[in-house]
Amino acid sequence: MPDFAISTEHLTRRFGALTAVDDIHLQVAAGQFFGFLGPNGAGKSTTIKMLTGLLAPSSGRVELLGLDFASHAVEVKRQIGVVPEGMGLFERLTGSEYLHFVGQMYGLDRATTQQRSAELLEFMQLADRPKTLIADYSHGMQKKLALAAAVIHGPRILFLDEPFEGVDALAAGALKALLGRMTARGVTIFLTSHVLEIVERLCSHVAIIDRGRLVAQGSLEELRAGVAMGKAGSATLEQIFLSIVGHDGERQPQLEELTWLT
């Protein structure tokens, strides 16, 4: 499976009686901009945590860049960047100090860390607050810093959990351009987002998880081909998503039940 940047086999995670992720086979080719979608509670964050080493699978295996995560954890982690769900920042450091810390954790020498930190802070428009602690950053600023920290060591795979949440439009535009250039250079990006328009615009391939099971996987064109039959024109990602996840109608909120409100 070395052709795949990310590959899982029978990936399963149970929390007591609840199976949050159920027997997932996921394959993401190197250089893909991959969107991972699903309704609330479908298992997206659990999956991304297992792919990044924040959560141990109950069963199954994860391979990143052809290496088994369980047996080569440190080697794998050296080649990935992560923006986890809570961003994972040390709030009592300044932005610059945090980037220095992360750079050294990934084994960068001080000069390289210094240069990259300065460039990233400038790019993320965080350089004008050198003494401000991360605790005093706004949510959007923290998100940008978490993104900067995830890329400082030049990862080959980037995992982003809701990367644009709370980021202003100006910065989001710059970030999208940056991520686009990274994929052009062969970096694989694995992204979760609830904003389907962003995923549709950025991602070439998409997987949809529902109730812990992978219900669709492929390029946008392949997914469109699957649902476009019987519909006029090409389907949007929202239509694809609704047709796959809300196919049986039982998941669709029924407004008729809320007559007392309407």
Place this chain on the structure above:
Amino acid sequence: MTRVPGVAAQIRLVAGLRWRILRNGLRRKSNRLDLIGMIFAGIFAAFLIFGVSTGFFAGTRYFLTKGHASGIAFLFWAIFLCWQVFPVLVAGFGAAFEFRTLLRFPLSLRAFYLIGLAYGFADLSAVAGTCWMAAMLLATALARPLVLPLMIVLAALFLILNVTLERLLASWLERLFARRRTREIFLGLFVLAMISLQFVGPLLDRHGEAVRRFGSHFLVYLAPLPPSLAGRAISDSLQQEWTGVLASFAGLLAFAAAFSFLLWRRFSAQYRGEELSETFAPAQRPSKMTRQERSGADALGRLSPQVAAIVRKELRYLLRNGFALLSLLLPPVLVLVFSSPFAGSRPGPHRHALSPAVFFPAMMAYIVFILVTPAYNCFAFESRGIQSYFTAPLRFRHVFLGKNLVLALVVVFELALCITVFACATGLPPLPQFIATLVAILFVVAGQFAIANWCSLSFPRKLVFGQMRNQRQSGMAVLIAFGVQIVFAGVGAVILFAGRWTQDAWLPAEVFGMLSAVAILGYFASLDSLSELAEKKKEALIEALCR
């Protein structure tokens, strides 16, 4: 339209909510283990409250029957001070619950105010104050039944006054502490005040008479305050000076009205949606790079990059944690304070001086235990940053090495300071005891690190910088730390005294040397096991610290 429940129903709802938060919290295994610690603390608190209640009962009875009725004011002062000061000092025993979150519900300002007061009665200090007041009532009923009706009215007024003032102070503190910097400055001042209290005993020993004279003059100024007024109302009633009783009541009512007015204003501001959140510091121009950054020099070059990064981060956290930083002043100050009454050339009155051979190791052991205790919850301030350790390419042994190294440096620095103070204040013990103590410290620190690291992984508890309320360590971690320190202290004491019994002055140093070697080997051997344990515990660890 729905019907808004009455105030009584809303108070019941809030009480039920607090209970459910506590009960649901116990579903987690770590919280269930915590419960053991809480039960111990609860039993201790119950004994303390009821034990002190007997004191209040006896005191009231004594003052009322022996013709010293004016002395009852001291009891009112005790309740008053405990009620107002204790909540600031102690972390809440109750489950974390933000009173202001109730504002999203359709409460009237009156209901919000009354629920706020009712909420105040749930504090431990309020429970204690109410119990002590009940003990005073019981004593009054037995000693002077005729004064009981007056005492009941007085007690009710005093309770309302206290709970109102406590809520008022709490709401002011909440406003003050809404900003991180204010929180930290206040905490620093608080710690300094606590450290200063250590000097009270020695000062009283040396200047007791002058202090007492000053105190008797100062007491006059306390007379118009609520506890003194309450006491005077009782003593005047026994002498049937009803004008004085009425004047005291009027004074108490005036205080209650003033506190209620101020509290109403504070709650009104909260009710209107007062914004207390942090504001950003003004943007500053980028500062010049430090010399170290420019040169790229690395003072920790001999360490692996990961350990060096963690050491730097830990040192930065230490320098930005006002509480931890100021607490570093405590050890040398303690040596100075205790050396005056217990050792040295001028021990306090009625006390025998301890020889440095006894005082030095005992004091050093006490200081080491104070310094090493934070290691039992070493991830307390990591918050969401803990995830970085699991996503970065490192083994957890690096994290422990970095953290333990910084704490070891702190211990060495503090001990150097303390030894200097010892040398000046009491003199150092003979060389064999001195060396034995230092080697014993090595044994105790290395031995404790291994256990403390395991404890940090097994019973993590998030703490917030600069916050005093609701900052509670894991009950199990506290029990383990306490137990381990008792064992180490016991072993150390036996070995030190073995040197005396055998009259072999160097025996303790030799034994401690061997034990230290074993402890250090054990420490390094434990790191790999701890790395594996961290992998197993990572979900619980992340969950506990990212809340």
